[in-house]
Amino acid sequence: xxxxxxxxxxxxxxxxATPEEIKAAYRKLAxxxxxxxxxxxTDAEKKTAEENFKEASEAYSVLSDQEKRARYDxxxxxxxxxxxxxxxxxFGGMDINEFIRNIFGGSFxxxFGGFGGGFGGGxxxxxxxxxxxxxxxxxxxxxxxxxxxxxEISLERARPCPDCGGKGAKSDADIKxxxxxxxxxxxxxxxxxxxxxxxxxxxxxPQCHGEGKIISNPCHRCGGTGLERRREMVRVRIPAxxxxxxxxxxxxxGHSAPHGGVNGDLLVVINETPHPQLQRxxxxxxxxxxxxxxxxxxxxxxxxxxxxxxxxVKVEPGxxxxxxxxxxxxxxxxxxxxxxxxxxxxxxxxxxVPHKLSRQEKEALEKLRSSSSFTPDLTREDKATFDKVxxxx
Numbered sequence: 001x002x003x004x005x006x007x008x009x010x011x012x013x014x015x016x017a018t019p020e021e022i023k024a025a026y027r028k029l030a031x032x033x034x035x036x037x038x039x040x041x042t043d044a045e046k047k048t049a050e051e052n053f054k055e056a057s058e059a060y061s062v063l064s065d066q067e068k069r070a071r072y073d074x075x076x077x078x079x080x081x082x083x084x085x086x087x088x089x090x091f092g093g094m095d096i097n098e099f100i101r102n103i104f105g106g107s108f109x110x111x112f113g114g115f116g117g118g119f120g121g122g123x124x125x126x127x128x129x130x131x132x133x134x135x136x137x138x139x140x141x142x143x144x145x146x147x148x149x150x151x152e153i154s155l156e157r158a159r160p161c162p163d164c165g166g167k168g169a170k171s172d173a174d175i176k177x178x179x180x181x182x183x184x185x186x187x188x189x190x191x192x193x194x195x196x197x198x199x200x201x202x203x204x205x206p207q208c209h210g211e212g213k214i215i216s217n218p219c220h221r222c223g224g225t226g227l228e229r230r231r232e233m234v235r236v237r238i239p240a241x242x243x244x245x246x247x248x249x250x251x252x253x254g255h256s257a258p259h260g261g262v263n264g265d266l267l268v269v270i271n272e273t274p275h276p277q278l279q280r281x282x283x284x285x286x287x288x289x290x291x292x293x294x295x296x297x298x299x300x301x302x303x304x305x306x307x308x309x310x311x312x313v314k315v316e317p318g319x320x321x322x323x324x325x326x327x328x329x330x331x332x333x334x335x336x337x338x339x340x341x342x343x344x345x346x347x348x349x350x351x352x353v354p355h356k357l358s359r360q361e362k363e364a365l366e367k368l369r370s371s372s373s374f375t376p377d378l379t380r381e382d383k384a385t386f387d388k389v390x391x392x393x
Contacts, residue, residue, distance in 0.1 A: 169215045183213065
């Protein structure tokens with residue numbers, strides 16, 4: 001108890017908060033900390049998210065119930081040990097999935113299949129098992145990112161046993177409802193609280209290990225698990241505009257769950273291969289082109305690499321070193337067409353000055369040194385757009 005935070009502090013509400021304010025505060029925290037939002041985070045971030053999610057759910061389970069809230073206001077955490085509901089927190093006979101769906105009206109947008117067993121609470125129906133997710137990566141070039149592509153990914157995953165069809169037994173007659181938990185997968189145990197009150201804790205059934213069923217004659221091929229590992233190829237559609245580190249979730253392509261449960265997901269992380277000439281910043285691309293002094297003075301036409309082929313760019317006479325030209329729409333598109341639209345390609349010209357000159361070349365240039373055309377114009381306003389993007393190069 002000493003390590004617990006005050007429930008009102010957890011939800012960030014006043015002790016006089018209305019039920020609507022408490023519900024709104026919990027919705028906000030649940031959206032922020034639900035583990036599905038942190039699947040691509042570090043182990044520390046995942047652990048923090050899970051702990052914060054549990055803490056917020058526990059606080060709401062107490063403050064949303066009028067009787068529990070009254071006991072908590074009067075006795076603090078000790079009130080949880082009085083009149084039932086001790087030893088953790090429950091959700092009025094619902095598991096965490098049903099509880100949150102009631103809060104969010106079925107529109108929360110997350111799959112709760114894998115989190116039902118990680119929180120306290122009663123069950124009113126048989127637990128549905130969920131297969132583990134698979135996390136992999138795919139390398140993409142900028143050209144592939146620009147257009148979108150399909151990739152074949154080879155992975156090893158658990159799939160239903162072909163001999164028993166994933167049941168784990170030779171026949172349906174060999175599968176019995178667990179007598180200990182009655183098919184629930186979890187059992188309720190009575191406990192006594194600090195002040196003599198009676199409460200309950202919910203735990204995994206020790207006989208069926210949470211599956212709710214007992215197999216009397218297991219399949220010889222899979223040993224009763226209903227699963228075997230197979231290497232398979234999966235085609236993944238990559239949308240245009242993805243970025244390095246972005247994660248694409250493909251529902252149901254992860255590991256299969258035992259005994260006909262729900263498949264896990266395939267999580268594909270994008271690894272962007274650096275382009276040999278172009279640099280990327282968001283949807284925009286950047287290219288540096290070195291030109292000679294003569295080309296800068298007299299003007300010329302150069303070829304610039306683009307993701308859809310080369311593109312001719314005119315170098316105006318008198319181009320200064322550092323001048324930037326923007327090629328509109330030659331960048332990358334936004335993912336699924338949302339966000340910043342199609343980016344641009346910025347071409348920066350750098351003027352190369354020769355290190356050594358022959359005597360004839362020096363003599364020719366010396367004749368031009370005193371010409372007004374070769375005297376820097378310090379009053380001329382530099383109209384180059386490079387200042388806006390100079391930190392990118």
